[in-house]
Amino acid sequence: MTVPSSPTSEHDRLVEQAAKKAMKRLVPLLLLMYAFAYIDRSNVGFAKDELSTYVAISDAAFALGASLFFIPYILFEVPSNMFMKKVGARIWMCRIMVTWGLASAAMMFVQNEGQFYGLRALLGLFEAGFFPGAILYLTFWFPDRYRASVMGLFYIATPLSFIFGSPLSGLLLKFHGLGGLHGYQWMFFIEGVAASAIGVLAFFYLKDQPKDASWLTGPEKAALQAQIDAEQELKQAHSGARTFLAAFRTPTVWYFGLLFLTVQLVAAQVTFYLPTQIADLLGTSVGLKVGLLVAVPWTCALVATVLVPRYASRSGRQRSTACIAGLVAAVGLFLSTITPTGAALAILCAAIAGLWALQPTFWSLLTDRIGGLAAVTGIALVNSIGNIGNFLSPNLRTWADDHLTGTPGVAIIAVLAVLGALMFMGVSKAPLEELAEHDLNVPTDAVTVEGTATRPSA
Secondary structure: OOOOOOOHHHHOOOOOHHHHHHHHHHHHHHHHHHHHHHHHHHHOOHHHHHHHHHHOOOOOHHHHHHOOOOHHHHOOOHHHHHHHHHHHHHHHHHHHHHHHHHHHHHHHHHHHHHHHHHHHHHHHHHOHHHHHHHHHHHHHOOOOHHHHHHHHHHHHHHHHEEEEEEHHHHHHHHHOOHHHHOOOHHHHHHHHHHHHHHHHHHHHHHOOOOHHOOOOOOOOOHHHHHHHHHHHHHHHHHHHHOHHHHHHHHHHHHHHHHHHHHHHHHHHHHHHHHHHHHHHHHHOOOOOHHHHHHHHHHHHHHHHHHHHHHHHHOOOOOHHHHHHHHHHHHHHHHHHHHHHHHHHHHHHHHHHHHHHHHHHHHHHHHHOOOOOOHHHHHHHHHHHHHHHHHHHHHHHHHHHHOOOOOHHHHHHHHHHHHHHHHHHHOOOOOHHHHHHHOOOOOHHHHHHOOOOOOOOOO
């Protein structure tokens, strides 16, 4: 992964050096943490058939239980980010991962629908705040011009979690009978304990901000921190949002929240139904073979998630690129359910690639527009609103399939997702874009190497 280069001053050179070091140091661990977040959140899709057979979890109960994860997750996103700002990312990320890993492992003990509901909700409570916390954490370390590329790297965690996690989950299901346990019990236990172990590693490895990094030189720390501070000040001045609560009064936050909701309507369908959809196409049960095939569309998503955000950032076409990717995802989701096996798998590859490629650009667009204390709550609030889509999606699909003759639930979700994709074209200009349009000073020119920032002219 290359960082945008061609520095024009000593300050720019130091910022670039620091950003490269931070990418190599921080992004791999954050990527691993996010990968396990997705593995532990979505491995329930691999357990669906066994939960139905051995615990008598009905399809409706599965849809409700899978989506119950998102109720406490949504409610505690904002408080979690506020706590992280107070105690630091290192401590808070460790707490989140250790507790969610234990909750995920406890899924092995589910004996009825009530316990299934309770543990899914508990998992959502403990994981709440990880994703917006990670996005916020990246704003502490990377200036705007690097963030789209960094987001793209961070987001490949999801494809990787399915490329490697799907075969792993399928393989662990084959442990059925070992030690008197079912395969799904081994899957929940091993993948949950692994997440807790990574959380402990994060405590010793992450640094809260550039000034704490022993692996940066003094001038690198000062330049990077000054650049970030200047950009955050510009965003606060542009929006007028200088408190935690200001995010709730910021139209940009609500617009992005609604947009992200439509994105997550489609994401939930992929997360919870892809293994069984592929198994149905093949006329087989979920297992290692299905796990290996699930990895194919995620491999396409991996490539797209790296390349598309980079193209969008360098070309300056972030809105239109995200819009097109969203349309591909929405239409592809629907078409994959009504076409033959071979074509359906190809369409799923395109749909999932588009869906995951647009999301790093989405977060880059948002964090280019809000900063400071408002970003702490704003990022979490956007993620909370968006994850309402994860709760609605499986339940809307089940309700429509049961009650609307001739109208599959996935078609309704696809229509809503198309409308969401078009919303990207309505995103307003970022502060730095407006300054550049009027040939005014941008923060890079206004910051000295020593870390003293002067306010950009306006």
